[in-house]
Amino acid sequence: MAKQFEEKKFNIPKLKGISEKTIEEHLKLYAGYVKNANTMLEEKEYNRRFSFEFNGMRNHEIYFSHFEGGSTPLTTGSPLLQAGFDLEKFKTLALTRGVGWAMLVWDPVSKQLLNNWVDEQHLGQLNSCIPILALDMWEHSFVADYQPSGKKQYIEDFFANLNWRQVEENFSNATQK
Numbered sequence: 001m002a003k004q005f006e007e008k009k010f011n012i013p014k015l016k017g018i019s020e021k022t023i024e025e026h027l028k029l030y031a032g033y034v035k036n037a038n039t040m041l042e043e044k045e046y047n048r049r050f051s052f053e054f055n056g057m058r059n060h061e062i063y064f065s066h067f068e069g070g071s072t073p074l075t076t077g078s079p080l081l082q083a084g085f086d087l088e089k090f091k092t093l094a095l096t097r098g099v100g101w102a103m104l105v106w107d108p109v110s111k112q113l114l115n116n117w118v119d120e121q122h123l124g125q126l127n128s129c130i131p132i133l134a135l136d137m138w139e140h141s142f143v144a145d146y147q148p149s150g151k152k153q154y155i156e157d158f159f160a161n162l163n164w165r166q167v168e169e170n171f172s173n174a175t176q177k
């Protein structure tokens, strides 16, 4: 019998721009990914949508954990910047049309950070790479608070709410693997 995935709990403070209601509804969607991934583990026939549910679960776990501990700034001495991370380029990537994720990943083979767009939850995930930063660009993450036209402001507020120390910790953990 396969091990079941656990629904994680997040301690998310009050955020700038992104309402408690949006977070509450968004966490319900996350719980659905965990539930569906678990259901698929038990099915006799292999389900080809497993990667959608699994990555939907993991992507959201990274996203919500970014808010934990409250906002901290990206400083000039950040190891992310020293490793070549370009925030403005990442913001441009996040404006990619369609639903999906803007992601910063660590490639343990070439030992470098890569920016990458993932369609839906799973299309375009880079093999062997470890996610460091994940920005949900599905409309459910911002439309109730920002309207479709407010995508840019949502991206700005996401970074204003971000705990950069947590992202740096992801980076440190990834590079030690």
Ligand SMILES: [Fe+2]
Residues within 6 Å of the ligand: 026, 029, 060, 136, 138, 140, 141
């Ligand atoms: Fe989402």
